[in-house]
Amino acid sequence: MDKIHAVYNSRFNYLNEIKISPLSRAYTFSDSVYEVIPFCNSNLIAFESHIDRLEKSCDALNLSLDTKKTSSEIIDLISRSKLIDGYVYYQVSRGIDPIRSHIFDESLTAETFGYVVDHTFKSQKLKVMICEDLRWQRCDIKSTSLLGNVLSMNEARNHGCDEVIMHKSNLITEGGASNIFFANNDTVFTPSLSNNILPGITRELLINEIKNLGIKVVEGNFELKELETAHSIWLTSSTKGLAQVTDVINLETKVVEDHNLFKKCEQIFFKKFLSGS
Ligand code: PMP
Secondary structure, eight states, X not given: OOOOEEEETTEEEEGGGOOOOTTBHHHHHOXXXXXXXXXXXXXXXXXXXXXXXXXXXXXXXXXXXOHHHHHHHHHHHHHHHTOSSEEEEEEEEOOBXXXXXXXXXXXXXXXXEEEEEEOOOOOOEEEEEEEEOOOOSOTTSOBSOOXXXXXXXXXXXXXXXXXXXXXXXXXXXXXXXXXXXXXXXXXEEEEOOOTTSOOOHHHHHHHHHHXXXXXXXXXXXOBTHHHHHOSEEEEEETTTEEEEEEEETTSOOOOOTTOHHHHXXXXXXXXXXXXOO
């Protein structure tokens, strides 16, 4: 395997050569936020939106971020890697404590870390499991504290699934690492933004693009039972693009594989963001 290009506190290096302190607050408290930024045919996809969301996540933690420096580091990282298609993982932590303490010292210097890997978008058909959303009440922050997602997704994996669809008191929230959409007849539905879901960049790109092309999109609060009658369900993320759900192991559904509205949305998304034209 080729060496993975990485950057730690603005110093470029290979991933396997970076050493970090165990007192990094990313390690002890998950006191850190991150982004996953895709690029395709050497074009970064929605780069500004990712940087804006990273800044918002940092603000929510009272962390200051030099967005110009971060942006140029990410661009530099991609060019050093010479990759054409892939994604950058970039993380900002509050810094390294002198000794572990919940209460942080305001003067800590933020710690940044990123790497770039090869990745190509491909059509995926997902088998998913419905599960209760076990997470905290600020899922709108893209925090590295992902234990709820990790436990649910691994439970789903043990049942032969690729992803989960989560619900809080019967209201659909999102996937374990994705946002959810479903379609009925000629309308696309997706849960509204709230503290309970991540404001996905792919979600936003898709909604804007299909609305512009005259497809009806309804954002709202939806109960699990709405999935039982949906003609199509799909999940979106920066690495998946749009991935259709063809099987839900613990819910009766009527989803049709390659449903025409899903295919239309997928084509629109591909043409606009992934074709490089
Ligand atoms: N929700 C969660 C919990 C996620 O982890 C992700 C992927 N980062 C998403 C939604 C999708 O967000 P995006 O489209 O910005 O990748």
